[in-house]
Structure formats: C-alpha cells, structure tokens
Amino acid sequence: MSVSKQESNKFQLFLGMIFLLVSITLSILLSHSSSFQIATASPISNQSNLQINATNISNTNFTSNIKDIFKKVEGSVVQVTSKIPISNPNSSQQPGGENQTALGSGFVYDRQGHIVTNNHVVGNSKLVDVTSIDGNRYSANVTGRDPFSDLAVLKIIPDSNSTQKSSHFLFKPIVLGNSSELEVGDQVIAIGNPYGLDNTMTTGIVSQIGRLFPDPSYGYSISDIIQTDAAINPGNSGGPLLNMKGHVIGLNTGILSSTGGFSGIGFAISSNTVKKIIPVLIEKGTYTHPYLGLTGTSITSDLAQRFKNLPSDLKGVVVDNIIKNGSADKSGIKGSTTDQYGQKHGGDIITSVDGKNITRFDDLVSYLEQNKSPGNNITLTVYREGKHLQVNIVLAGRPALSLTPSIPYPSPNPSPIPPKPPNRAPTTP
Secondary structure, eight states: OHHHHHHHHHHHHHHHHHHHHHHHHHHHHHHHHHHHHHHHHHHHHHHHHHHHHHHHHHHHHHHHHHHHHHHHHGGGEEEEEEEEOOOOTTOOOOTTOOOEEEEEEEEEOOTTSEEEEOHHHHTTOSEEEEEOTTSOEEEEEEEEEETTTTEEEEEEOOOTTTHHHHHHHTSOOOOBOOGGGOOTTOEEEEEEOGGGOSSEEEEEEEEEEEEEEEETTTTEEEEEEEEEOSOOOTTOTTOEEEOTTSOEEEEEEEEOOSSSSOOSOEEEEEHHHHHHHHHHHHHHSOOOOEEOOEEEEEOOHHHHTTSSSOOTTOOSEEEEEEOTTSHHHHHTOOOOEEOTTSOEEOOOEEEEETTEEOOSHHHHHHHHHHHOOTTOEEEEEEEETTEEEEEEEEOEEOOOOSSOOOOSSOOSSSOOOOOOOOSSOOBOO
C-alpha cells in the first residue's frame, strides 16, 4: 500500500514537471510571437513614411519644375498694347481725341522678330507697342491676322537705337509643342499680363480638349480649343499656355464667365492650329479657311422629333440652313424646312466625313479645319428619308470679312476677350 502511494507521488511530480516545461515553452513562444509582430509593424510604419516623403518630394519637384519653366520662358513673353477707336456713339470725346488702349500678351515666335498674339488684342491696329520683361518698348507692325481663328502676327520694327536690345530680346523663341499629345488632367502653365500685371504665372490642368469656341462677332467657330482651369483673365489673351516641358501647347484666348472675370473655365487655341496658320500669315498676311456653307447642330432627342421613324441609335449632325451657292448647296445637301403651319422638318443628317464617324458638330468642324483646305474634295455620308447616301463635295474658301469689327467700349486696362459663347448653331468653315 505504501509502495503504491509512493509511485503515485512520483507520477504526480512527473506531471508537474511536464506542465512546468509546457508553460515555459508557451511563454517563450508567446514572447517570440510578440517580437515578430512588433518587427512587422515597423516596416509598415516606414512604408507609410516613405509614401509621405515620396509625395513631398513629388510636390517639391513640381514646384521646382514650374519655377524653372517660368525662368526659362519669362523673357520670351511680352505685353502687347494697341489703340482702339472709341465706338460709343454717346461718348463725349471730341474728334481727334485720344483712343482707348487695349492690353494683351504675346510670345516670341522666331528670331526674325515675329510675335504671336490674338487678333482681338490688336483689333484694327496696323501698329502696336510691344513691351519686354525688362521694360523696353518696341514698335511692331501687324503683318498678318486671321479673325476666324483669332490669331495675329506682329513683327518688331528694327531701330538703330534698340537693335542690340531687340536682338537679345528675340534670342529665345518659345518652342511650339504638339497639342495632339495632350490628355485631360495634364498640368499646364499660363503666363501673361492679366489686368496689366506683367508676367503673371498661373497653373492648372487640361480640363478638356477638342472644344468648339463659337465667336458671335463673325458667326464662325474656332476648332480644336483647349479648356483649362488655369486662371485666365483679361490681359492674358495672346499669352502662352505651356506644358511641363515649357513648350507652348496653346494660346490663351478667352473665358466663359457671367462676371467678366475668371470662373474656372478658360480657353486656349491649340498649338497645332498655331503651327498651321501662323506660317501662312507670315508669308501672305491672311489665311483662307475651307468653307462648306451650312449651319448645323448635333442631333438631340428634341431634334429627332422632326423626323419620322428615325433610328434611336443614329448619331450625327442635323443640317439646318444651307448657304446659297455654297459648296453644300451645289452638291445637293438638304437643310431643314418649315411647313405652312410653322412646323420645322429636319434636313439631312451628316453621319460621317471621309469615312470618319461624326457624333458632334465639333467633330465635323475640327476635321475640316485640321485636315482640309479650299479646293479639297470630301465625301459626306448623310441620312435622308431612311437611306444613307454618299455626297461628294469640293470645298470652297471661306468668304473674307470686309472689316474686322472694332471692340465697343474698351477698358483702358485689360484687353477685351471673346464673350460668352452663344447658345446657337455656329456655321461650319
């Protein structure tokens, strides 16, 4: 009985030792496990710090980059001042009195003394003043202008007293970039003279590309317009819109605003339009646009009601008016009609041009402006009375304007800008 009891005590002691060993082992394992969790938490914290640091480095690089770009191009951006006759019939100004002054911007185009700016900045002037960043003033001839694209070219007049200064001033023309490479969201820089505040820089992004900018002064639209939220105000007109390489990808030309000041929507003429038109203006002084001779608008659900049994998925441009003896008229394109009860009936619907689908009116205008010239042939696909027809057209040249309209009631400080685009169907080129 005593032996059995002794063996029982030994067995209990053995179990106790095993329990103690298990407890120690578990304690060690838990200790190592805790150390591992702490170790793995540290790299996560470091990664977060790295991300924050990377963001700060990115912001620093962006700030440094735009500073470098500004320093690189600021000497090539100029202030353009022109005289505009007062057209207010109620003005008390006596004949022979001083004209009002319009102020805008421009940039050095080449080393031959050419400056690019907006047509609405120079108005009807034949001679304007150009002021460089160092305050030196030069006289410049308006050697070419195209009111339809709102572009103008100036040429510095050589002066024996300023030849040395002007040669240095024109030494750095700004490189023209490729605006077709732009994407929505790209960062851009605008430089100009808003309200006479010389060499002001603002930044923003490309809000949209390929816009159509109607100009009510002439009844035509400027195609391939860049929309941006970089601040553009009166006086910025004619100044460059730059990409992050410091290349000109647009020419600031106007805003959409109910107040006259910037409200987040600015417009710039694309650099590809500048590349196409400016060399012609330098050589010939004028530019002739292709002319189709019709008005139209993108098809909508309301316009679709003018047609019978129109396919619900049909996209294109509804032809409204046809210009008599124009290219469209001669080729047999049909416009909208109004019956004896005042009910309007739709005309042809243009669905493609040269095999390229047309969804919006902007598509048609942009295609003609970017790819065609007067005398070129195009083939329009039109939807008429349930059938798709091919119509061949020879483009004419757009009729020239007799006079560039003067800008009424100009402000003595900012240059005028194109007003709010009207809600109407613009004329095609």
